[in-house]
Amino acid sequence: MESESVKCKIGPSILNADLAEIYSESKRLLDSGADYLHLDVMDGHFVPNLTFGHPVVKCLRKKIPEAFFDMHMMVADPLKWVEPMADAGAQQYTFHIEATSDPLDVIRKIREAGMKVGVGLKPGTPVEVVVPYIEHVDLVLIMTVEPGFGGQKFMENMMSKVKCIFLNKRHFIK
Numbered sequence: 210m211e212s213e214s215v216k217c218k219i220g221p222s223i224l225n226a227d228l229a230e231i232y233s234e235s236k237r238l239l240d241s242g243a244d245y246l247h248l249d250v251m252d253g254h255f256v257p258n259l260t261f262g263h264p265v266v267k268c269l270r271k272k273i274p275e276a277f278f279d280m281h282m283m284v285a286d287p288l289k290w291v292e293p294m295a296d297a298g299a300q301q302y303t304f305h306i307e308a309t310s311d312p313l314d315v316i317r318k319i320r321e322a323g324m325k326v327g328v329g330l331k332p333g334t335p336v337e338v339v340v341p342y343i344e345h346v347d348l349v350l351i352m353t354v355e356p357g358f359g360g361q362k363f364m365e366n367m368m369s370k371v372k373c374i375f376l377n378k379r380h381f382i383k
Contacts, residue, residue, distance in 0.1 A: 218244040220279055225359040228261065232272050245277035248299075254285035255308055256357025263293040270298030279303060279327065279348075283356045287315050295322035303327030303350050306339050316345050331356060336370040340377050349374050 221243050226234035235246055248266065253259040266278065279301040280294050287304035294302055302319045306328050309315050319326045327348035330339050332355060339349060351370045354361035 220245040220247040220277075222247040222249055222281070222359075224249045224260070231261075231265065232269060235269060235273060235276070239273065239276055245279055245301075246273075247279050247281055249281045250284060250290070250294075251357055252284040252286075255305065256283045258357045263290065263297040266294060266299060267297035274298075277301070281327075281329065281350065282308075283329075284308065288318060291315070291318050291322050291324075295324055299324060301325040301327055301348065303329050303348060305329040305331065305356070306342070307331055307334055312342050313345065316342065329356070330370065332364055332367055336373045340373070343374065343377055 219242065221238050223231060223234055223238070223246065238246065248269075249260055250262060251258045251260045266280070270276075270278070278299045280299045280303060282290060282294075282302060282304045284290055284304075285308055287302075287308050291302060302322075302324045304315055304319075304327070306312055307330075312328065316326050316328075325347040326345070327350055328339055328342055328346050329350040329352060330336065331352050336351075343349060351367055351374065353364045353367040
């Protein structure tokens with residue numbers, strides 16, 4: 210039996226933080242041992258809420274130059290924000306598969322911008338939709354709550370999607 214090493218990284222979201230204190234909250238998370246920051250960007254279209262955009266990310270980057278920023282882009286047009294987020298200092302861009310008709314084009318543009326690629330999957334979307342793209346991305350984000358709102362109850366039934374991704378990723382490890 211082959212043993213597979215799984216790396217665990219901690220990347221807490223600051224969605225429920227006081228956004229007026231985004232720097233101090235981010236610094237506190239990193240000082241507490243977080244490996245990276247998961248920054249939730251909402252445009253008010255893909256999800257009803259609105260958070261912040263690339264100008265805030267750019268300011269945060271200046272204050273925390275050493276942090277890894279994973280941008281969780283809950284936006285209706287993921288291509289629109291690739292360059293601005295890369296220019297602001299994001300290192301990973303996680304877009305929702307449901308927000309595009311051409312995931313490979315989004316993946317290509319993110320790579321061209323010099324960022325790692327993540328793809329997110331809403332709870333109601335079948336996991337099979339994302340499986341063809343596993344070999345092209347660095348991260349698959351299985352949403353265990355409906356995107357756009359903090360403080361929701363964990364959806365236990367999403368764990369079967371996590372298992373499916375785990376089993377499928379083995380075929381792409383080189």
